[in-house]
Amino acid sequence: MxxxxxxxxxxxxxxxAATCLQLARRGQRxxxxxxxxVPHAEGSSHGGNRMIxxxxxxxxxxxxxxxxxxxxxxxxxREAGEQLIWETGTLDLAPAGAGVVEEAEAACRAHGLAYETxxxxxxxxxxxxxxxxxxxxxxxxxxxxxxxxERGIIAQVGLALDxxxxxxxxxxxxxxxxxxxxVRVRTERGTYEAGAxxxxxxxWISRFxxxxxxxxxxxxxxxxxxxxxxxxxxxxxxxPSFTMLAEGGHFYGFPLWQHPGFKVGGPHHGxxxxxxxxxxxxxxxxxxxGLRDWLARFIPDAAGPLLALRTCLYTMTPDEHFIVDRLxxxxxxxxxxxxxxxxxxxxxxxxxxxxxxxxxxxxAFDISGFxxxxxx
Numbered sequence: 065m066x067x068x069x070x071x072x073x074x075x076x077x078x079x080x081a082a083t084c085l086q087l088a089r090r091g092q093r094x095x096x097x098x099x100x101x102v103p104h105a106e107g108s109s110h111g112g113n114r115m116i117x118x119x120x121x122x123x124x125x126x127x128x129x130x131x132x133x134x135x136x137x138x139x140x141x142r143e144a145g146e147q148l149i150w151e152t153g154t155l156d157l158a159p160a161g162a163g164v165v166e167e168a169e170a171a172c173r174a175h176g177l178a179y180e181t182x183x184x185x186x187x188x189x190x191x192x193x194x195x196x197x198x199x200x201x202x203x204x205x206x207x208x209x210x211x212x213x214e215r216g217i218i219a220q221v222g223l224a225l226d227x228x229x230x231x232x233x234x235x236x237x238x239x240x241x242x243x244x245x246x247v248r249v250r251t252e253r254g255t256y257e258a259g260a261x262x263x264x265x266x267x268w269i270s271r272f273x274x275x276x277x278x279x280x281x282x283x284x285x286x287x288x289x290x291x292x293x294x295x296x297x298x299x300x301x302x303x304p305s306f307t308m309l310a311e312g313g314h315f316y317g318f319p320l321w322q323h324p325g326f327k328v329g330g331p332h333h334g335x336x337x338x339x340x341x342x343x344x345x346x347x348x349x350x351x352x353x354g355l356r357d358w359l360a361r362f363i364p365d366a367a368g369p370l371l372a373l374r375t376c377l378y379t380m381t382p383d384e385h386f387i388v389d390r391l392x393x394x395x396x397x398x399x400x401x402x403x404x405x406x407x408x409x410x411x412x413x414x415x416x417x418x419x420x421x422x423x424x425x426x427x428a429f430d431i432s433g434f435x436x437x438x439x440x
Contacts, residue, residue, distance in 0.1 A: 069095045069258040071422045075265035078109045081220040082415025088227035096231040103217040107266045114213040116409040117154045119168035119205035127175045136412035144219035154208030158309035160201045168203045180204045193297050193365045260422040264400040267340035267377045279439045284336045286351040288373040289325025292366045325371040347373045379403040388434040
């Protein structure tokens with residue numbers, strides 16, 4: 065069988081969509097294979113929006129990547145004819161000394177980003193809806209905000225198709241194997257060959273690379289929308305996107321956008337391990353209570369009537385950093401797991417990085433910290 069494709073991408077969520085687009089624009093014959101719909105609500109990218117933070121407390125090494133992603137989201141929106149990113153400012157809140165605000169400030173200083181810092185009283189003076197313990201501090205980075213997550217996938221898939229990519233939805237990949245210096249991929253509908261393979265299957269990544277089961281664990285997460293008692297206080301322009309580390313976990317929320325409810329999620333990295341094929345997607349009373357109790361304690365004006373709840377999946381690594389690397393001994397196979405609950409914002413730049421790797425080029429960014437070798 066001849067190679068009909070240069071690259072096959074398994075999983076057309078945020079990362080896979082961006083990779084298909086970048087490969088197609090480089091003249092590559094690319095096939096994207098998605099088990100579910102495009103987009104879908106089975107993984108990690110649904111729910112309307114995802115945060116984009118430039119003050120990166122997970123490490124200053126992420127900042128060049130997120131700056132590029134920030135620019136690309138604006139560019140993709142112009143190309144698609146719709147707004148995909150909103151700069152609401154991002155506010156990180158945590159106990160002083162916990163490292164969240166301190167690392168965010170270090171990232172801002174290292175890369176010359178604008179920011180403001182606050183003590184708890186200063187936060188509550190600026191945004192009176194918060195109720196913070198005295199020991200909390202905050203950092204506001206004005207260029208941060210959120211990305212329209214499903215629309216971001218749809219836009220990139222549309223642009224990829226226009227550039228010549230082939231995308232097949234509702235076609236589950238059964239297995240793959242190396243064939244010489246290329247690969248053969250078998251699905252429920254057929255068999256395809258290509259020179260390179262990008263595995264961007266999210267919570268299902270270990271199905272295709274079984275050793276990754278030891279370092280990638282999916283977790284069940286819940287987020288919801290509650291009607292604020294004072295909705296004007298949560299309007300864009302008055303309220304930022306935020307993260308908050310406090311008793312009960314690491315929560316996050318957004319200003320009102322395309323929904324009459326205030327979106328809040330958490331506890332971040334709740335550690336309820338699951339299998340992506342059998343995860344309990346029903347909503348429990350404990351899910352509702354966990355969000356409502358946290359709101360009642362820290363943002364009581366937002367703890368109004370519940371309007372909607374959703375489940376999603378986070379795929380965590382032990383150090384909560386990404387995996388982006390070639391498989392040892394198989395340089396034509398690239399594993400992409402920009403995960404651990406903070407990956408969606410990076411998807412357009414990850415498309416560039418993965419297209420470089422699939423085309424045998426060195427990426428323009430330092431991704432050495434995402435290497436598989438750190439787990440061996």
